[in-house]
Amino acid sequence: MSTDKSQIEKLIDGTLPWPELRDDVLPDPKDPERFETTIEILQERVDWDDRILVPLNDHLYVVAGDDGRTVKAECGHELCSADENWKLECDIRAREEQEETAELYPELMTPDPDWTFQIREYFCPECYSLLDVEAVPAGYPILQKFEPDIDTFYEEWLDQPVPDGQ
Ligand SMILES: [Zn+2]
Structure with missing residues (x-):
């Protein structure tokens, strides 16, 4: 069926x-x-x-x-x-203040306590819809997931x- x-x-x-x-x-x-x-x-x-x-x-x-x-x-x-990497065509907003990333990585639960984490939001350059969000170590390259x-x-x-x- x-x-x-x-x-x-x-x-x-x-x-x-x-x-x-x-x-x-x-x-x-x-x-x-x-x-x-x-x-x-x-x-x-x-x-x-x-x-x-x-x-x-x-x-x-x-x-x-x-x-x-x-x-x-x-x-x-x-x-x-x-x-090509579509993320590079987006408007990107990156944040790394502790208060903002804490919701994702509570203190002592980060993979490495010395790393600064960054939340990156990828927006459509035409309509500003949010297309993707990722949390990565600061400085991590902008990669496509797959x-x-x-x-x-x-x-x-x-x-x-x-x-x-x-
Ligand atoms: Zn759009």
């Missing part, structure tokens, strides 16, 4: 970043349509037409557009090409060609 669409919607609403999608949703051999249903639901929720290839997080997608694969925000703003290998994913896991923007 194929997974009910509303079940997948609930899964998405519980947040559906790439690692969970890859590990938990996909591809159930008994339910090959799961991924397509997932993409269909995500696609209905945005008001642009570029084909979503994979969601990166709740607000960001890799899409097949006219100019190849790009990272697109929920609002439709294109941040960069899919092989870069999905879209070709391998489609061709080997889904056994289908990667959709293009045409």
